[in-house]
Amino acid sequence: MKLLAKILLCGFSIYSTGPLAAQQAISPEVQTLYEHARGAQAADQTDAAIADYLKILRLDPKLGAAYNNLGRLYYNEGRYSDAIPVLVRGLKIDPSMHPAEIILGASYFQTGVYDKAVSSLEAALRALPDDRFARITLVHSLIQQNSNDAAIQQLHKLTAIDPKDQEAWYLLGKLQLQLSQDAFARVHSIDPDSPLSHVLSGEIMDSMKNTAGSIAEYKRALELAPNDPSAMEHLADVYWHDGEWNEARDSFQAILKQGGSNCLVQWKLANSMDELNESAPEALKYADVALATCPTLGQARVERARILLRLGKPADALPDLLTAEKTAPDEPSIQILLAKVYRALGNPTEAAAADAKFKQLLQAEHAGQEKHAADVIRANP
The missing domain is CATH 1.10.287 (Helix Hairpins)
Structure with a gap:
């Protein structure tokens, strides 16, 4: 009499005891013990199931799948040291039992033998590359190493x-x-006092919202290397994010004087000058350069529209805003500017629609913030 194909394991939660042999004749006594083992496991009588598999292996010590099933039972019971020799012997009899390799690797991991865990799990994954339990256990084993x-x-x-x-x-x-x-x-x-070390410290301070600390670190970097482009751009960005428009403008201009330039520097310089209500034509030149270099930079396009509005050119500002809206349809500030442009163009219907969309986006933004705050409170009772 034969049993069905031996088990295949796909993940941690699917370690179900399976048939014992593939294309292998077994005795009626072994068949009876196997059926009893299955019933014992179904009734949560794991010790009885283990005893049945031990009897099976005494009767037929070359029945590879029985080692696999017994090793699985030991593993699920947390008896990892017992599982290991059983699985090793089973794999010597049938090296194609890749599910057994997974349980063996996991057992090695649980007993702290990480090199053998890695070896077993890598071998199993060559045959079962999509098995998540094997791969995540391999990850944890590698981390331990x-x-x-x-x-x-x-x-x-x-x-x-x-x-x-x-x-x-x-x-x-x-x-x-x-x-x-x-x-x-x-x-x-x-070198703790190198410009690079101070730039790095500034970035860390910046990530912690320590503006004063980050400015001090970037300034120290520039004392050591006055033309360091990384320190210059970091310092300018800190001023810009903090709304220190005079300092931001001066810092971005200093970058340009050193020959450093990119579309972000040009755009942020234009924005800083606009916030200071400085020369609109001059600010527009920087916005134009930013867009010439980076045509898809939506922020520069919005800034250009703002400056054109200041210059009394709403018709020229409208195409920039419509292009920016396609890129960022959920950005409320674009709707504010669109409403201003439409009013200046004598189109109250479109202006009202832009105002309504602005209020809608603002409400959605506030609702999202409230939900996030509620989630944080629930997560930290």
Whole structure:
């Protein structure tokens, strides 16, 4: 008498005991014990099921799938040290039992034998590349070995298989952050008073919303290297984000004087001058240069429209705003400007529609903020 094909495992939650043999004759006594083991497991009598598999293996020690099923039972009971020799022997009898390789690798991981865990799981994944449990266990094993680069490669494979794999994304971000921190620490250890070290410290201060600290670090970097382009742009951006328009304008102009220029610098300089209500024609030149370099830069297009409105040219501003709206249909500030343009053009209907859409977007934005705040409160009772 024969049993059905031996088990296939697809993930952590699908370790169900399966048939014992593929194309292998077994005795009626072994068949009876197997059926009894299945019934015992269904009744949550794991010890009885384990005892049946031990009897099966004494009767037929070359029945590979029985090792697989017994090893699985040991694993689910947390008896990892018992699972390992059973699975090793089973794989010697039948090396094609890749589900057993997964359980073996997981058992090695649970017992802290990470090198053997990696070896077993990598072998299993060559045959079962889509098995998530095997791959995520491999990731954890690699992390324990401080093999972060290899772990990151495996996490990229997981997110490619399932872009909504939250655990994989979490681990990926955590590992990349750790690698960044290690690299930053190395930068400081090489020369803590170099311009690069101070720029790095400024970026860290900036990420912590410590504006005064970041400005101090960027200024120190510029004391050491007055023409350092990275420090100059970082300092200008801090001033710009903080609404320090005079300092931002001067900093962006200093970048241009040093020969540094890109569309973001041109746009932000135009914006700073506009916020200071300075020469509109001069500010417009910078916005034009930004768009000539980067035609898809929506912020520069909106800024150009603002300046054109100041110059009394609403008809010229309208095409820029309509183009920007296509790129960012949910941006409320564009609707404010559209309403102003339509009113200036004598089109009250379109102006009213823009005002209504502005209010609608603003309400949606506030609702989103309130929901986020409520979620935070629920998550932190």
